[in-house]
Amino acid sequence: MNPQPPKRIVRLIEQLAPRAFQEDILGDLDEMFASDIKHGNGYARRRYTINGLGFLFKSFFWTQKRQPRQIMMIGSYFKMARRSLMAYKTTTSINILGLVIGIATALVIFTVTQFEKSFDTFHSQANNTYRLVRAGGTDMSEFRTGISFPVPPAIKAEVPELVDVTSIEYFGGANVEILDSSGTTLDKYREEAGFTFVQSNFFKVFDYKGIDLKWISGSAVSLDKPGTIVLTKTMARKYFGDSNPVGQNIKLQRKFDFTVAGVIEDFPSNTDFPFTVLLSYSTLPRLNGEQRMNDWVAVNDSHHTYVTVAPGASPQDIEKKIAKTHATHTWKELSDSRHYLLQKLSDVHFDSRFGTYTRRTISKETLMGLAAVALFLLLTASINYINLSTAQSSLRAKEIGLRKVMGSIRRQVMVQYLIETFLVVSMAGFVALGICQLLVFYLQGLLNMPSSFITLPGKDMMVVVSAIIVVLTLFAGFYPSLVLSRLNPVETLKSKFGTDKVGGFSFRKVLVVAQFTLTQIMVVGTFIIVMQMRYFGNTDMGFDKDNVIAARTPVRDPVVLKGMEDKLRSQAFVTDVSFSYTLPGGVRRNGSYADIGRPEASSMSDFQVYEYVSIDENFLDLYNIKLLAGRNLVKADTARNILINETLLKGLALGSPTEALGQKLKMGDQTIVTVVGVVGDYYSNSMKEAPGNIVMVMQPENYTIVSIKINTPPSKVALQNAVSVVDKIWSETFPEFMFSYVFLDENIAAYYVQEDRYAKLFQLFSIVLLTIGSLGLYGLITFVVNRKGKEVAIRKVLGASIANILTLFTREYLLLIVLSFALAVPVAVYFVNDWLSNFRNHVSLSWYYFVVPGIIVLAVALLVILGKSMRAATLNPVDKLRYD
């Protein structure tokens, strides 16, 4: 082995020596060591030690080489950035404004998606929880949430992998009476939503652990006993004020007595179980009868079943076992037509095929769409920044040339520019954060976000804002900094520098086209969405939906109803009154379905499913439903005489309406009925779907709805007066029941709440995108106009007209916008077609659905460009040329 220099000295020097000198000091020592070695190892080592230690006594060894420029530059970068931002105030404010609008809107979208994604994620069993749902129909295209009452207990008993099975029965329209100890009514309420029957193990499956939902008094166990009720804090205060609610009595639907057993905190806004009053599930047999509880056929879509499975169990295996259990309890035909599936709890909020108790689901596609819009917004805002910065590069060329002459290297120029960008973007980011809070607060209705969710920006929000700032700084700042730092100092300092060639002018055009393509896609898409909404609102549904007040009648006694009808009819503003089982359309209405077929029908497939409508003789008239053939039903008719609609006529192949008259048909329960009339089709569900099969009969014992057609002067006061008169008649007729009504047109509009919200949101986004785009255009044109001031003046001196000048400025940009329109249309067509295909009835795309929004965008852009260039074109050329 070669002799080695003393390790300790080597290490000492390695640790202490200034980085810059370490290598050559050790190298020299080594070299001397190598030549000393011929005088002996010990000698060489001693010399090495003495020489090495010698360095420690030299002052240069201890003075770090200072790097003053690097450290001081950072401060100077910020100072220079601030100065140049102040120097170009217009550009800076346009940049900041565009970024603020873009970032704020993107943050709003982020808040919304965060909210939607947070639904029911806070249960500790969330990953093992599934909802039992049904797929049915001949092609498995019918998706339902309703589970027959005997199914949950049976599967719990027979499928061992199911840890917990909990069922929930939700009901709307509760009549609540608060009783005192002697049983007299103190207060009456009518509650349209929030009442639900749950089992005590509901709180085992949904423990709300993540948000710590507390029991104020009582516990989940109190829900085991029949006849107990648990109120949320808000409801307890509503019903009992400050007195202790526990042990108090409440009567529901005038019949069923409950005792308050507990109070729980209000449920959070991001749960699909928006319960306010919990009733013990074990009370259900009292309400429905034991027989219904054992009925394997009847289903009710508000009866949901949730299960938790053993960790690691395969949902597919469990589905098979559930199917087996179901098959052993029912007959083949039923079990073949009902397929039970397990839907993950995390999918419940996002799968629009099934409903939730909140009536809100948001598809993953919609969330993706929103995220894409957010990306669009950030992209256009960045493009503004890039365009304005590169356009300005000729103005800043001298500064950069000088910097380079003074010794700046390219990287330093880039860093300086990136810091400038960082300042602009972070300023915009924090202003946007504030604006986002305001927007979320003011738009909560539109965003469908309850105010209780709106809090100060949390950690997630700060992370997102910081991420946006960093990414935008790099994205928007990188290209301009590249362009600026590329400038050749010698050329920039020659005074003739400053033509528009600088700064990648053609790349800027590409960006303008990209920006306006995005904008046009949004604007065209929005325009078509709005047209579709108008189509929903204005198209004839087959019945007359205006000026109808509808209310649920609590009593079916024909004498009482007749009394009310007479009183109503004596009012001048009432033009018609009708009793029926259900409304012809609208979100909140009864729905009852059964089977009908030709007399020879034998198997299930020979029958058609129809919607049952019990009407009176005024129904068709009041709703203006057309009678195509035959006669209206009269009081003398029994349930054996029916009216059918056109769709059912075709479904049963009964020929023409006139041919169908007098034909016998067979109901699912084998009763034979006779067709006495055929009515025109109407959309009993929304216009999103096709009209369904309808059978109308005269069965007064099934009247549950009264429809009142009114004719009032078109003023709010007149309408309110009319409603209060109806209210008075109502309380005379049903003194024990609160009057609760809907306007039919509003009830129908509720079908389109979701679409309506998107339409409004997209209008908002389009305006935002167009604003950002226009801002950028304004900035660019301002710049061009300033640069070309002299050119314009000379042209005018030489005889150019104002029109010539304006053409000079506008032509190029108009071409760009027309080009972006051409690019946007195919993309928009693709997405819009996709969206429209969700609806059975939709507008057909025609050329003006694209041209109108295209012209709108063009007009806005033209306005921006002309407004700015007009000033330049009308200036007196003398003013511009005098000083040169």
Next chain:
Amino acid sequence: MARFYLGELEELILLIVAMLREEAYGVTVVTELQKQAGREISISAVHAVLHRLEEKGFVESRMGGSSSERGGRRKRLFRMTAYGQQVIEQLRDTRNTIWDIISNPSA
């Protein structure tokens, strides 16, 4: 002409750097000092002087030329700057003038 200060050892080492041309670094400078002037100067002192000369702007340095006996480490190679050249020339001229006067006092 701006004033400058150059110590005796500094002057000697500056001259040696000039003499060594492209091969001036710590070890060679030590060897030449021994060979040409018979002076035993420690390597650390030589480094200190070279560093001082560089700070004053008489020499400039770059890294280069590693060899196996240096453990693969590069040398810091010194080269006289134009300024350094001016300075030693001026020093030589001053001395020559004085010597001329000493050897020929009448002139």
